[in-house]
Amino acid sequence: MKYSIKDLESLSGIKAHTIRIWEKRYNLFDPQRSDTNIRSYTENDLKKLLNIAQLNNNGIKISRIASMSVNSVEQEVLKLNENTADVETAIKRMVVAVVDVNEVEFERILSDILMDYDFEIMVTNYLFPFLNRIGILWQTDSITPAQEHFISNIIRTKLIVATDKLPIPSTYKPQSFILFLREGELHEMGLLFGNYILRKLGFKTIYLGQSVPLKDLISIQKQERAGYLVTSLINSNSAETVDEYLLQLSKSFPETQIIALGNLLSESDLKLPDLKKCLSYSDFKKYLLEF
Numbered sequence: 001m002k003y004s005i006k007d008l009e010s011l012s013g014i015k016a017h018t019i020r021i022w023e024k025r026y027n028l029f030d031p032q033r034s035d036t037n038i039r040s041y042t043e044n045d046l047k048k049l050l051n052i053a054q055l056n057n058n059g060i061k062i063s064r065i066a067s068m069s070v071n072s073v074e075q076e077v078l079k080l081n082e083n084t085a086d087v088e089t090a091i092k093r094m095v096v097a098v099v100d101v102n103e104v105e106f107e108r109i110l111s112d113i114l115m116d117y118d119f120e121i122m123v124t125n126y127l128f129p130f131l132n133r134i135g136i137l138w139q140t141d142s143i144t145p146a147q148e149h150f151i152s153n154i155i156r157t158k159l160i161v162a163t164d165k166l167p168i169p170s171t172y173k174p175q176s177f178i179l180f181l182r183e184g185e186l187h188e189m190g191l192l193f194g195n196y197i198l199r200k201l202g203f204k205t206i207y208l209g210q211s212v213p214l215k216d217l218i219s220i221q222k223q224e225r226a227g228y229l230v231t232s233l234i235n236s237n238s239a240e241t242v243d244e245y246l247l248q249l250s251k252s253f254p255e256t257q258i259i260a261l262g263n264l265l266s267e268s269d270l271k272l273p274d275l276k277k278c279l280s281y282s283d284f285k286k287y288l289l290e291f
Helices: 005-012 016-026 043-057 062-066 070-080 087-100 102-115 119-139 145-165 189-200 214-224 241-250 263-267 281-289
Strands: 175-180 204-212 228-234 257-261 275-277
Touching: 005 016, 005 043, 016 062, 016 241, 043 062, 043 087, 062 257, 087 102, 087 145, 102 119, 102 145, 102 228, 119 189, 119 281, 145 189, 175 189, 175 214, 189 204, 189 228, 189 257, 189 281, 204 214, 204 241, 214 241, 241 275, 257 263, 257 281
Parallel strands: 175 204, 175 228, 228 257, 257 275
Antiparallel strands: none
């Protein structure tokens, strides 16, 4: 796998200009160059930079790091990781685990985070920012689909297991929710987390998951008569715009409150009395706590 200098910048948080300076001044990297002098880096270069970035972000001068052996750098990183679960350090560790397809290490990172924070904070503060970073790299072919699927399936399983572990209330709150993704939408991490939040707060949910045709949603709603429909809009490859889809939902379910999540809401200008747009999961939870 080859990485551009922009890929390294996105993953490490170290500016491309700084990486070039470190190359020239400290000989930290020896990238391959194309006929047009464009740099490309290996997976080992990426892991090396992530380790250097962790040490540098924690106060170790780059001149000292440059004088250390690869083994010494790795040992210092291990010591650092034993004593911290800060966001940027954890994300860098997770990226390395993805590159290595190392499930054991990824599980260890999550365990470290859960020693200091609960599951909800881990997802919102650590896993979602990490997935955003991985998503950018996947879109630019900087990681393989296999690597992206590897980590997505681990996180998906975590969300499902955490939801299953929630205690079942003796009596559900009166409001009920159907959760679904529109036809063609497969990115369900956010929807799974929305389901977790609802269940944790004691609401009844019916989770339909990925790529639900509108006719099937209409059929289920006729049967269940839920007061709320919850969807997440991530994939921009649909033939219809976000506003077109939300307007179609509103017309199809005139007596039902629609709650929309997902990053595509930034493209929406639609305002309807039966539509609640939540730009973050804290907004979603705050809205639910008002019931």
